[in-house]
Amino acid sequence: MSELKEREVEIQIRDLGVTFKDNAGNDVKALTGVNLDICKGEFISLLGPSGCGKTTLLRTIADLQEPTEGTVRISGMTPKEIRLQQKFGFVFQQPVLFDWRTVKKNVELPLEIMYQSKEDRSKRADEMLEMVGLKGFANHFPNQLSGGMQQRVNIARAFGIRPELLLMDEPFSALDEFTKEKLHEDLLRIWRQTNKTVVFVTHNIQEAVFLSDRICVLSPHPGRLSAVVDVDLPRPRTLEMKESEHFNELVYEVRGKFEGGSV
Numbered sequence: 001m002s003e004l005k006e007r008e009v010e011i012q013i014r015d016l017g018v019t020f021k022d023n024a025g026n027d028v029k030a031l032t033g034v035n036l037d038i039c040k041g042e043f044i045s046l047l048g049p050s051g052c053g054k055t056t057l058l059r060t061i062a063d064l065q066e067p068t069e070g071t072v073r074i075s076g077m078t079p080k081e082i083r084l085q086q087k088f089g090f091v092f093q094q095p096v097l098f099d100w101r102t103v104k105k106n107v108e109l110p111l112e113i114m115y116q117s118k119e120d121r122s123k124r125a126d127e128m129l130e131m132v133g134l135k136g137f138a139n140h141f142p143n144q145l146s147g148g149m150q151q152r153v154n155i156a157r158a159f160g161i162r163p164e165l166l167l168m169d170e171p172f173s174a175l176d177e178f179t180k181e182k183l184h185e186d187l188l189r190i191w192r193q194t195n196k197t198v199v200f201v202t203h204n205i206q207e208a209v210f211l212s213d214r215i216c217v218l219s220p221h222p223g224r225l226s227a228v229v230d231v232d233l234p235r236p237r238t239l240e241m242k243e244s245e246h247f248n249e250l251v252y253e254v255r256g257k258f259e260g261g262s263v
C-alpha cells in the first residue's frame, strides 16, 4: 500500500452529504460526512449492507446525483465536467444491451454517439470483444448469449470509449458463482492491461477482498464511511488465494468494521 500512497489522487471527496425526502416528506440522509481520496489506477470497492448509500456515492461521483453538502473533484474538475468529456465508463447490475443490435453493434454504440468513424469504431469493437473473450460472437444478438456473456459485452462497451474511470454497480451480483469467478479474473486482467481507476459497488465481502486495493466500508442510518481497509494480498490475484489464511483474515477484518447492519 505504500506504493498506492505515493500515487496521484484522482478523486477527492470532501464532507459529502446527500439527503433525500421520503414519501412522508422526511429527510433521509443517504450519505453524510464522507471524506475519501481515490488514487489514479486504484481498484476500490464500496461495500456495505442494503441502504448504506453505496449507489448514491457512485452516482454522485458520476454526476448522476447532486450532493446536498460537500464536494467531489476528479482530477481537479467537477463530475459534470468529467461526464461531458465522456471519461466515465459504466457497468450496472443488469446488462443494458439492445436486443435488435448485434453484440458488435452494441459495443460500437457509444462510439457512434461520440461520432467516431465507422472504421475506428469497428476496429475498437473488435479489439474489445477479443479482450473479453467474445471474438467469435460479434454477430450474435444479446438474447443468444448467457448472462455472463452479456455482462462481458457490457464490460467491452464500457472500456471501448477509453474511460478514465470505470464505475461498476454490483455488476456480477446476478451471476452464478462459477461465472462470477471467471469474470473476476477477467476484470482484473483487463484492469491491469488498461490501468484505469475502478470504483466497484458490492455487498459481497469476499468479492471486495479478492478484487480491491482498498475497501470502503459504509454503514447505514445515516449512510457514512465507517472504515477503509487496505487489501495487501499480492497481485496478480489467483483463485487459490481465496483458500489462504490471510484472505480469510481480511474477510474477518472487514466484517468486523460494520456498524448498525450486517452484510
Ligand SMILES: Nc1ncnc2c1ncn2[C@@H]1O[C@H](COP(=O)(O)OP(=O)(O)OP(=O)(O)O)[C@@H](O)[C@H]1O
Pocket: 020, 021, 022, 028, 029, 030, 048, 049, 050, 051, 052, 053, 054, 055, 056, 057, 203, 223
Ligand atoms: N431517489 C431517492 N429518493 C429517496 N430516497 C432515496 C433515493 N435514492 C436512495 N434513497 C435512499 O437513500 C438510502 C441509500 O440508498 P442507496 O441506493 O444509495 O443504498 P445502497 O447501499 O446502494 O443499497 P442497495 O445495496 O440496496 O442498492 C436508502 O435509504 C434509500 O432508500
